Amino acid sequence: MTLRAQIKQRIATTGPLTVADYMAECLLHPTFGYYATRDPLGASGDFTTAPEISQMFGELLGLCLAQTWMTQGSPAPFALVELGPGRGTCMADMLRATRGVPGFHAAAQIHLVEASPTLRAVQAKTLADYAPQWHDTVGTLPDLPTFAVANEFLDALPIRQHVRDVASWRERLVTVQDDALAFALGPAMPVPELDTHSVADGTLVERCPGLPPVISTLSARVARGGAALLIDYGHWRSQGDTLQALRAHQPEDPLANPGQADLTAHVDFEAVAQAAANPSELTRQGVFLERLGITARAQALARSLTGAALESHVAAHRRLTHPAEMGDLFKVMALMPPGAAMPPGLYAPETAQDAKDR
Numbered sequence: 001m002t003l004r005a006q007i008k009q010r011i012a013t014t015g016p017l018t019v020a021d022y023m024a025e026c027l028l029h030p031t032f033g034y035y036a037t038r039d040p041l042g043a044s045g046d047f048t049t050a051p052e053i054s055q056m057f058g059e060l061l062g063l064c065l066a067q068t069w070m071t072q073g074s075p076a077p078f079a080l081v082e083l084g085p086g087r088g089t090c091m092a093d094m095l096r097a098t099r100g101v102p103g104f105h106a107a108a109q110i111h112l113v114e115a116s117p118t119l120r121a122v123q124a125k126t127l128a129d130y131a132p133q134w135h136d137t138v139g140t141l142p143d144l145p146t147f148a149v150a151n152e153f154l155d156a157l158p159i160r161q162h163v164r165d166v167a168s169w170r171e172r173l174v175t176v177q178d179d180a181l182a183f184a185l186g187p188a189m190p191v192p193e194l195d196t197h198s199v200a201d202g203t204l205v206e207r208c209p210g211l212p213p214v215i216s217t218l219s220a221r222v223a224r225g226g227a228a229l230l231i232d233y234g235h236w237r238s239q240g241d242t243l244q245a246l247r248a249h250q251p252e253d254p255l256a257n258p259g260q261a262d263l264t265a266h267v268d269f270e271a272v273a274q275a276a277a278n279p280s281e282l283t284r285q286g287v288f289l290e291r292l293g294i295t296a297r298a299q300a301l302a303r304s305l306t307g308a309a310l311e312s313h314v315a316a317h318r319r320l321t322h323p324a325e326m327g328d329l330f331k332v333m334a335l336m337p338p339g340a341a342m343p344p345g346l347y348a349p350e351t352a353q354d355a356k357d358r
Helices: 003-014 019-028 055-071 089-097 117-126 211-223 269-275 285-291 294-302 307-321 323-329
Strands: 078-083 108-113 133-135 146-151 160-165 168-177 180-189 204-207 226-235 244-247 250-252 262-264 330-335
Touching: 003 019, 003 168, 003 180, 019 160, 019 168, 019 262, 055 089, 055 146, 055 226, 055 285, 055 294, 055 307, 078 089, 078 226, 089 108, 089 117, 089 146, 146 211, 211 226, 211 269, 211 330, 226 269, 269 330, 285 294, 285 307, 285 323, 285 330, 294 307, 307 323, 323 330
Parallel strands: 078 108, 078 146, 108 133, 146 226
Antiparallel strands: 160 168, 160 204, 168 180, 226 330, 244 250, 244 262
């Protein structure tokens, strides 16, 4: 039986699915789920993340966390954490870049939050020299000062979608029409947590029920010492229908191939900030990387390159930083202990609504 057939059978038995339930089935089904069955990264996969584009990304994140660790008094031991670590490329680059930081590696315990057995196997090979420990959820991370990175992790958390209907909301659901999966609207009902959104009738708003628990748990870990760098595509507030499917590096209908395409949605960083004890401002990725010195690093690496390798390197720098590519779409927010200095490249918000997108 295919995942599509299982989903249709479930709908016939229990009724239409929320978008969140549909996403969870497609991504995490133990037999047919997208992350359970493949390595989705790279040219032969479905998408490419920043660490796979250039080593500079992970290097700068590692040095940013190492500087923050020293600013906080170099606590030992501490947990060096990555949420959704892909192939382990970012963590490997972070560790290579921080090798010369006195005491950093000796104090670090490597912890990876990863649901995919396939990717865990790849990470084990990439990080074989560092004895990483794996976790299914943030909640099982050790009770230690926590210095963490989450790059393109929050966008995969399942979302629910609601359409404004006068004083109420109608939830967008996945059902079966003419033997095919299709979207439909449920009955009008109140959704109090969305009533802060002043929008016109017919406007679609997304919310991510799983995001606040992840952020509050991570924020509580960091509150004892540490920092968490969250990097993802998104906005300060929900911007309408952002559910998307990517397969072989091309967009497709999210309902077309359940379990065969990556499903994600833009991150609502206002919800992140509301769930955190001490968030930084929201900063564009390009601005953040430039503040950390990516151009100087790119120039240093370029000195030993020629021909196609140099062209690829220049293109990678542009892709990570240029406003028309990843530089503006991707944002960065840090979670910090109350009263702690912000990490290099980031600032504290001047007010709750200020400095949202520098």
